[in-house]
Amino acid sequence: MLRERLQTAIRAVYPPRCLSCGGLVESDAALCGACWGGTAFISGLVCDLCGVPLPGDPTAGAESCDECMRIARPWARGRAALLYRGTGRALVLALKHGDRHDIALPAARWMARAAAPLLVPDTLIVPVPLHLTRLLRRLSNQSALLAQALARVTGHDACPDALVRRVRTPSLDGRTREERFAVLGDAIAVRPRRRAAIAGRPILLVDDVMTTGATLSAATDALIAAGAGPVCVAALARVARDT
Template sequence: MSGTILTALRARMLAVGTIGLRAVFPPLCIACDTEMGSESGLCPACWAETEFARGTSCDSCGVPLPGASDGQTLRCDDCLVHPRLWDQGRTVMLYSGTGRQLVLALKHGDRLDLVPPLARWLAQAAAPLLGPDTVIAPIPLHRWRLIRRRYNQAALLSRALARLGGHAHCADLFTRLRATPRQKGLTRPERQTNLEGAIAISAKRAALIDGRPLLIVDDVMTSGATLSAATRAAREAGASRVCVVTLARVAKAP
């Protein structure tokens, strides 16, 4: 039997198997488990509760902005008052409603099944920031927090994002030099102080980004202190351009 026929038979068997599997376990909404017509999606109700960052957006953090850009580079009020160290930034959605639910499910609920669909959303948001030589790397967790959580959600997302576009990925580009208190509840100055000297480039990985563009991936951006610390370290290591993409941004809808 020829290879072409075998390939066709294999594809047919997989298709039949998938149909049978769906008959027993129909696709569900990734947020509420409502039965769906397609996999890895949101039901209409959850979609309506998700504030996606579409249309006109801030060029530094990706938060949606009212009106049209007319080709101009726009920034939100927060990024105008607090200029970012990185070159450009994008986000998938606002940290509210279904978006917040999905982030927390991935971060604290062991919902690793969310990584593929969320990575596809990240790929759409990050498309304007990616070039053929871009290296993708996640914000790191300190080793003790990684032991407790068992995985770094930013690393899972960045790896899946890199695979989708065929980009170089370095999960351990950054390292946490010391454990820091949680950022939740801290003011902007306190967040910045909390992260001073806490993030560095791994000495064995520094050459990977010397003279190359870098995309940093994180799950949530609030004040931007963590991304700023990572950007500073990347620039000191010689990155030619630093961009960021996050799954969600803490901000008000326009």
């Protein structure tokens, strides 16, 4: 009873706010109606490798999009929670650049629903790393925040520092697919002290956004080279040009 009264008092002073626009909502970590409507959650039939939505019957079985049929993906399966547009894009940018750590947990719940088919027993959740200089500037790695929240939601283990970005790569914004793959190369590796923790374990590799998949490919290659596998990938948002 006392706890309920305290919660009521707190809500009176600090009413729940929409994760995106800051408007009043009924519960914590929620979106208002308008922002929910502006968020393109992915459902139905999706590409089994990257999670982009596809036309067709969702019960038809595993399908691949045109991009994944052209590009060899080193990972086994992939999913994304929403499309990188509208409110979804705003949430990703707020988490990434706006110090909005409160977005991580609800975002992880959305990702958990999307990635449920990929989470086999003993899965280890691993985030895509930031280079140290970027980490010091941002003070947090948005992919690590998502990975830790996803571990909390699903009950699986997470290893936030399994990977290291050895080279400070330039921004990939505006670069072509070929340029992104060339820039990343061997930029990502498994930390030597984490090799034993990942060896032989299924991995769910987590990133905030999947565009061409170059970063996820480099990270997957590093994990497989260190003896992990199979590797699946999950992103909060997927860039999709033809949906």
